[in-house]
Amino acid sequence: MNDIAPDLLKKLKKYFAEKYNNDPEIKRILNLENLSYADANNFAIRVGEILANTYQELLTPVTLPDGRMYWNIAERIIEPTMKHNFDIISKFTSRVQSYLNKEAGLGLKAIKPQLNEDRIKGILERLAAEELYADIKWILNEPIVNFSQSIVDDSIKANAEFHARAGLKPKVVRVLDGTGCEWCRSLAGEYSYPNVPSDVYRRHEKCRCTVEYKTGDGRIQNVHSRKWI
Ligand SMILES: [Zn+2]
Numbered sequence: 001m002n003d004i005a006p007d008l009l010k011k012l013k014k015y016f017a018e019k020y021n022n023d024p025e026i027k028r029i030l031n032l033e034n035l036s037y038a039d040a041n042n043f044a045i046r047v048g049e050i051l052a053n054t055y056q057e058l059l060t061p062v063t064l065p066d067g068r069m070y071w072n073i074a075e076r077i078i079e080p081t082m083k084h085n086f087d088i089i090s091k092f093t094s095r096v097q098s099y100l101n102k103e104a105g106l107g108l109k110a111i112k113p114q115l116n117e118d119r120i121k122g123i124l125e126r127l128a129a130e131e132l133y134a135d136i137k138w139i140l141n142e143p144i145v146n147f148s149q150s151i152v153d154d155s156i157k158a159n160a161e162f163h164a165r166a167g168l169k170p171k172v173v174r175v176l177d178g179t180g181c182e183w184c185r186s187l188a189g190e191y192s193y194p195n196v197p198s199d200v201y202r203r204h205e206k207c208r209c210t211v212e213y214k215t216g217d218g219r220i221q222n223v224h225s226r227k228w229i
Pocket residue numbers: 177180181184203204207208209
């Protein structure tokens with residue numbers, strides 16, 4: 001049987017790169033000078049959408065042997081492309097965190113979140129378990145956006161915990177998008193370390209809540225003007 005994975009991976013990378021490089025929203029965010037985690041969240045959503053669209057466009061039952069996403073194919077085309085999203089997004093969150101640290105007068109370096117391998121494995125397993133790719137295609141749509149957003153949440157968590165360990169008093173603020181669901185409403189609010197429930201960093205499907213971060217020196221960044229008070 002013809003091994004389709006290398007060619008498919010090449011196509012996915014090319015398609016993604018073209019969309020990413022020409023996306024006005026990506027360009028806008030990358031050109032921002034004053035940064036916040038809300039920007040990182042928007043960036044992650046857009047990068048996630050571009051990858052999800054790439055999968056939806058190029059991966060169809062016809063392009064796969066037996067109309068199935070076998071494990072050995074998923075592992076070689078989905079895993080590297082999801083990891084690539086992690087690389088792009090975590091690079092951006094490092095930029096945001098470096099900016100926040102500098103603005104707060106903190107001589108701390110930005111911490112890069114760890115790649116959540118289990119999340120990728122979970123998606124690969126679901127894909128490979130299904131006989132027909134058509135029945136599981138949805139998992140390469142919204143869950144990819146959700147995975148991308150979680151990289152930002154993980155970055156906030158890693159840096160806030162690092163700052164708390166350094167003796168600072170970081171705060172995280174979770175803000176609802178619209179009215180939100182009951183679970184999100186129960187989580188919205190401002191938290192100070194060490195009293196931050198771990199659910200603050202979690203999100204359900206299609207959740208567009210934002211998590212903001214305040215460095216621990218007592219100053220607050222205005223979310224609209226991005227000025228520090
Ligand atoms: Zn939500």
